[in-house]
């Protein structure tokens with residue numbers, strides 16, 4: 024697990040450097056170490072029980088009575104999340120229009136890379152922290168769905184504030200105030216429900 028953790032950390036570092044370079048030639052030299060040098064990662068193993076024919080509780084609002092929500096709609100509190108899902112499927116991500124849902128189908132050798140709330144704020148919304156959930160289908164067999172999620176995050180004391188160069192790519196309009204990472208995590212612990220995200224916590228009202 025330690026080796027896997029190191030690999031995931033390395034992958035997040037690479038992805039973050041590529042993101043910074045895509046914002047401007049020098050940005051990864053200028054901001055990687057100072058802003059992301061203290062990021063740390065942790066794992067969560069998700070174990071979902073596939074509903075059996077008898078279980079009729081917990082239906083979601085979808086018309087399809089054979090679906091239940093294994094993990095409710097949420098955004099991640101990380102900078103970057105890497106998900107390794109098994110071959111059962113069921114991960115769905117909110118589309119850009121905020122209405123639709125897109126299936127993220129399992130693919131051999133492929134990992135899912137997700138932007139979390141902290142990076143959403145740090146990039147002034149240029150990268151989007153999408154809502155997502157896991158839906159489980161009755162399958163006529165007994166078994167569980169597993170996924171391994173790696174959350175790469177700022178440390179609690181980090182002040183999240185998009186640099187001017189990053190805001191410059193959004194016509195210079197700053198949409199998030201600065202905030203301490205730990206304060207946001209505490210806000211989420213208290214108010215965890217869909218809609219209570221970094222948008223509610225730190226978005227500057229004038230630009231709503």
Ligand SMILES: O=C(O)CCC(=O)C(=O)O
Nearest residue numbers: 069106108114157170172
């Ligand atoms: O199980 C999955 O595919 C996604 C897990 C997830 O979204 C999470 O752990 O935050």
Ligand SMILES: [Fe+2]
Nearest residue numbers: 097098099155
């Ligand atoms: Fe998630």
